[in-house]
Amino acid sequence: xxxxxxxxxxxxxxxxxxxxxxxxxxxxxxxxxxxxxxxxxxxxxxxxxxxxxxxxxxxxxxxxxxxxxxxxxxxxxxxxxxxxxxxxxxxxxxxxxxxxxxxxxxxxxxxxxxxxxxxxxxxxxxxxxxxxxxxxxxxxxxxxxxxxxxxxxxxxxxxxxxxxxxxxxxxxxxxxxxxxxxxxxxxxxxxxxxxxxxxxxxxxxxxxxxxxxxxxxxxxxxxxxxxxxxxxxxxxxxxxxxxxxxxxxxxxxxxxxxxxxx
Amino acid sequence: xxxxxxxxxxxxxxxxxxxxxxxxxxxxxxxxxxxxxxxxxxxxxxxxxxxxxxxxxxxxxxxxxxxxxxxxxxxxxxxxxxxxxxxxxxxxxxxxxxxxxxxxxxxxxxxxxxxxxxxxxxxxxxxxxxxxxxxxxxxxxxxxxxxxxxxxxxxxxxxxxxxxxxxxxxxxxxxxxxxxxxxxxxxxxxxxxxxxxxxxxxxxxxxxxxxxxxxxxxxxxxxxxxxxxxxxxxxxxxxxxxxxxxxxxxxxxxxxxxxxxxxxxxxxxxxxxxxxxxxxxxxxxxxxxxxxxxxxxxxxxxxxxxxxxxxxxxxxxxxxxxxxxxxxxxxxxxxxxxxxxxxxxxxxxxxxxxxxxxxxxxxxxxxxxxxxxxxxxxxxxxxxxx
Numbered sequence: 218x219x220x221x222x223x224x225x226x227x228x229x230x231x232x233x234x235x236x237x238x239x240x241x242x243x244x245x246x247x248x249x250x251x252x253x254x255x256x257x258x259x260x261x262x263x264x265x266x267x268x269x270x271x272x273x274x275x276x277x278x279x280x281x282x283x284x285x286x287x288x289x290x291x292x293x294x295x296x297x298x299x300x301x302x303x304x305x306x307x308x309x310x311x312x313x314x315x316x317x318x319x320x321x322x323x324x325x326x327x328x329x330x331x332x333x334x335x336x337x338x339x340x341x342x343x344x345x346x347x348x349x350x351x352x353x354x355x356x357x358x359x360x361x362x363x364x365x366x367x368x369x370x371x372x373x374x375x376x377x378x379x380x381x382x383x384x385x386x387x388x389x390x391x392x393x394x395x396x397x398x399x400x401x402x403x404x405x406x407x408x409x410x411x412x413x414x415x416x417x418x419x420x421x422x423x424x425x426x427x428x429x430x431x432x433x434x435x436x437x438x439x440x441x442x443x444x445x446x447x448x449x450x451x452x453x454x455x456x457x458x459x460x461x462x463x464x465x466x467x468x469x470x471x472x473x474x475x476x477x478x479x
Numbered sequence: 480x481x482x483x484x485x486x487x488x489x490x491x492x493x494x495x496x497x498x499x500x501x502x503x504x505x506x507x508x509x510x511x512x513x514x515x516x517x518x519x520x521x522x523x524x525x526x527x528x529x530x531x532x533x534x535x536x537x538x539x540x541x542x543x544x545x546x547x548x549x550x551x552x553x554x555x556x557x558x559x560x561x562x563x564x565x566x567x568x569x570x571x572x573x574x575x576x577x578x579x580x581x582x583x584x585x586x587x588x589x590x591x592x593x594x595x596x597x598x599x600x601x602x603x604x605x606x607x608x609x610x611x612x613x614x615x616x617x618x619x620x621x622x623x624x625x626x627x628x629x630x631x632x633x634x635x636x637x638x639x640x641x642x643x644x645x646x647x648x649x650x651x652x653x654x655x656x657x658x659x660x661x662x663x664x665x666x667x668x669x670x671x672x673x674x675x676x677x678x679x680x681x682x683x684x685x686x687x688x689x690x691x692x693x694x695x696x697x698x699x700x701x702x703x704x705x706x707x708x709x710x711x712x713x714x715x716x717x718x719x720x721x722x723x724x725x726x727x728x729x730x731x732x733x734x735x736x737x738x739x740x741x742x743x744x745x746x747x748x749x750x751x752x753x754x755x756x757x758x759x760x761x762x763x764x765x766x767x768x769x770x771x772x773x774x775x776x777x778x779x780x781x782x783x784x785x786x787x788x789x790x791x792x793x794x795x796x797x798x799x800x801x802x803x804x805x806x807x808x809x810x811x812x813x814x815x816x817x818x819x820x821x822x823x824x825x826x827x828x829x830x831x832x833x834x835x836x837x838x839x840x841x842x843x844x845x846x847x848x849x850x851x852x853x854x855x856x857x858x859x860x861x862x863x864x865x
Contacts, residue, residue, distance in 0.1 A: 290490065405494045406528040407551070408541030414487045 218273045218367070220262045221327060222297070223257040223320060223334040223350070226281055226288040230339050234447055254335025258395035260402040262333050263296045268367075272275075272470045274298050275326070280308065280320055286418050292450035294405035294415035305422040310435030313341070317349030318437065322428030331372065332392040344411060353381050357391040362469055363399055369458060482783075483657040491547050493603035504558035510692035511837050512559070516643050517692055525596025534578060534594035538586055547725075549734040549789040556738025557745070560841030561692035563738060567731035568639040569593070572849075573600025573648050576669065576724045579684075580712030589646055589671055603635035603698050604721050609852055614665060614718070618700065618805035620651040627707045629653075629670060631806060634682065636791065637848070641696025642681045644767055645673045648722050649698075653714055667717030671709045677832075678703030689840035726802045727792060728849045733785045733805040736813035736845035740778050743820040743838040747771070750824050751789035761823075770823060774816045781809040800862045806845075813842035 228234070228247035228292040235243040248372035256380060257279065266273040280303040281287050289300030301436075303323050324332065332354075334347035351358035363382065364375035371476075374393055405413075423433070431437055455472070459465040473479045502523055509751025510517050524530055532548040536538020541547075548570060550751065556563035578588045592598040609615035631651055638647075672679055677685070682697030712720050734859040751762040761767050788805035791798035817839035821828035830833050846852045 287486075287490075290486075294490065294494075403492070404498055405529045406541060407491050407494065407532050407543045407547055408528055408536065410490050410494065411487050411541075411543055411547075414490075 218265070218330050219328050220265060220273065220275045220331045220333060221262045221276050221324065221329045222255070222259045222275060223332065224231045224259060224279050224288055224292060225252045225335070225338045225340075225362065226250070226278055226279060226285045227338050227340045235446060236445065246270060247454055249284075249287065251291055252338045252340075253337050253397040254337060254339075254395055254478075256402045257397045258393070258398040259292055259295065259297065259402045260396055261362070261393075262331075263403065264400070265365070265367055266296065276301060276329075278323065279305065280304070280311075280316060280323075283420075286432070287449070288418075289411070289418050290413045291405060294409040296409065299416065300418045302418055302420045303375070303426070306470040307423050307434050309316070310394060310438060311433065312438035312440035313345040313349060314439055315433050315435075315437040317346045317353060318347070318428050318432035319426060321350045321353035322426035322433075324350065325427040326425060330370075330389045331367075332356070332390070333365075334392065334394050336394045336396050344394070351392035357387045358394070359385050359387055359391065359396040362393045362395045365393060365395075377473060382423050402415050449472070483587075486529075488547060488550065491543070492550050492554065495529075495551045496557075498524075498529075499554045499558045499562075503555060503562050507559040507837070508559075508834065510559060512691075512831070514686070514691045516694045517559075517562055517565070518643070520616045521596075521599065522566060524562075524566065527545060529566060529652060530596030531574065531598075532570065534574060534590065538578070538594050540594035540601060544731065544789075545792040546789040548642060549730060549785060552731050552734040552740040553741070553785075556735040556841075557742035559692075560690045560735065560739055560838065563735045564639060564693050564732075565599075565692055565730070567735055569644070569809060571728040571731040572602030572639075572724060573644070573646060573784045575727050576602075576648055576711060576720060577671070579722055579723070582668065582708075584708065585671065585711065593646060598645040599640055599643055600646045600648070601638055601640040602648040603726065604650045604725075605637050607634065607636050607735065611851060616650065616652065616665070616667070618649070618651040619680040619761070620653050620670060622653070622707075622818045623704070626704070628704045629707065629710065630674070631678070631703040631705060632669065633700055635683075635698040637685065638696050638698050639693055639848075641698060642674075642684070643694045645674050647674070647679075648711065649700075650717050653717070666715040667721070668714045668719040669711040669720050670702070670705055672700075672705055676703055676705060684844025687844075689837070689842070689844055701742075706858065722799075725849055726799045729802040729806040729855070730785065730788045730792060730798075732803070732845050732849045733781075733788065733809040736806070736809035736842065737778065737781050737785050737863050738817040739838050739842045739845070740774070740781065740809070740813040742776060743835045743842075744771070744774050746833070746835055747774075747820040747823050747828075750827070754824075754827075770819055774819060775814060777812045781805075781812040784808050799858055803850070803855040803858040806850065807852050807859070809863050810842075810845035810852060813845050814839075817842045 226249050229250045231247045235246040239241045262275045266275050275297045277289050277297040277301050278301045286302050337344035348358045359374045361376045363377040366373040371388050373386045457468045489794050516655050528541045531540035531865050532543045536542040552563045552567050574593050606616045620629045649670045649672050650667050652665040653668040656662050658664050678701050680699045682699050685695040754761045784805040788801040791801040820835045821839050827833050
């Protein structure tokens with residue numbers, strides 16, 4: 218069984234977001250980490266491999282600048298068998314459409330039974346790339362996976378929603394998008410780190426991708442960003458400690474009336 | 480000469496730091512307060528290979544170099560002195576001599592489970608009447624020709640990982656010979672003893688000033704019979720082997736000291752930016768700035784000595800002087816830096832919740848165990864004057 222896990226190197230937003238004067242993200246000023254949803258997807262793949270290490274192969278794929286190889290090394294130090302970096306200057310400035318077209322263009326030249334991506338990346342928060350890859354490849358997609366089970370040539374996935382869950386069974390090949398809540402990803406091992414650096418990472422440029430020029434890079438991106446800004450700090454708000462439900466309702470109604478909402 | 484860590488070592492440091500911050504730091508206050516051995520943490524460290532970092536993969540280890548192992552001890556010590564010494568005693572003092580002197584059978588039987596972390600190790604040289612003067616040790620091993628066993632009698636004290644460990648390296652004298660002047664000299668040998676061997680029991684658990692979660696026990700041997708095959712290395716070479724083992728151990732303790740100093744400085748830097756006196760943060764006072772500058776410089780010098788010693792262990796046969804210098808300087812740096820950090824943090828520094836007072840208590844032992852600072856000076860000056 219061959220599993221491809223798509224991962225993204227993202228800025229660590231835990232320490233705050235920093236912007237360049239032109240409104241784009243100042244990635245150099247922020248630490249780079251593996252996107253948390255993707256890491257959970259990788260962990261899910263590694264657990265499938267743990268159950269049958271001889272027959273399951275996990276490949277981590279990322280698209281980004283040459284330095285994004287660090288996130289592939291991390292995946293390999295956690296237990297992925299190998300890594301593929303898709304990098305080329307002509308791919309720069311890609312939005313979700315161009316990104317998914319590019320990654321699907323790589324996947325068309327790879328063997329896989331199952332593709333796992335994160336639900337969404339913490340830098341863009343679009344949740345579009347995973348499902349779009351599936352569309353480009355004509356595969357079934359199961360999003361918001363909280364549990365993944367392999368049964369013969371099918372997967373059984375628990376899809377999580379705010380108010381419930383859905384059990385879905387699909388035949389492979391298919392694509393699953395994973396939630397960070399799926400699991401607690403393992404740490405790397407010290408020996409795994411040195412092994413990961415001893416291995417070659419496969420690097421594919423534009424010429425290795427089965428994709429039309431009109432669908433890659435900035436030119437192939439229909440999204441135009443008008444403006445980006447940091448979140449605005451909100452006021453502290455008002456804390457009311459009512460003695461009864463009636464008093465609480467009155468306080469809320471009064472506040473809404475004051476703002477002319479009701 | 481390159482002072483820059485390569486990407487592999489940088490990533491290993493990130494791993495150790497992340498593990499220490501997430502898994503070890505939240506327990507550090509409780510471990511100190513309750514004096515409870517952090518068994519859950521040891522189990523987690525086992526899972527991720529932290530208990531056999533410098534052991535070749537064919538023996539169940541991670542196949543990394545001494546520097547990687549040292550960085551693990553350093554990062555653990557930044558948040559918890561107790562956890563760092565558990566790894567250091569296990570790796571440097573129990574695993575290392577088996578790796579160095581063990582037969583293939585001994586490696587398969589003991590090194591593999593130790594490196595995988597399935598078993599915990601300890602090392603026992605010190606006795607009630609013999610600390611720095613290790614030659615004064617009284618524990619004796621006699622070979623019983625009839626049963627082909629060694630019979631151990633005596634006791635060891637202040638043994639790190641005592642009672643918690645499964646496998647013990649024990650130094651005992653096996654022969655008495657006369658030197659050229661006719662003076663009697665003990666000849667020591669090294670033995671591997673398993674917990675549970677009849678005649679091997681534990682005495683009192685020591686109550687200590689620092690590293691309070693570390694289990695420090697007395698070991699007692701009363702007609703304790705161990706198989707002939709558990710003699711480690713050559714009979715009569717036990718003292719030299721123990722000294723060589725301690726050379727490696729000292730680099731581990733030096734890394735522990737380095738981590739303690741760094742941990743205290745990190746907390747103090749954060750504190751002085753927040754703490755306000757006379758209308759401004761105390762970081763704006765020149766006394767604070769100069770003290771921080773001195774401490775950061777001491778720490779950087781200690782780090783270079785410790786990493787140099789770790790590299791010497793990888794590339795050189797003998798590294799006694801490098802290990803002694805690293806331990807001497809790092810331990811005295813740890814004591815000095817943690818004491819100054821408590822002072823800079825004033826009343827809060829003296830409160831347990833703020834953790835630097837624990838680091839100060841933990842730091843003191845690094846000037847004492849695995850050779851006091853005075854012993855390190857003897858080693859260094861001995862090499863100069865020979």
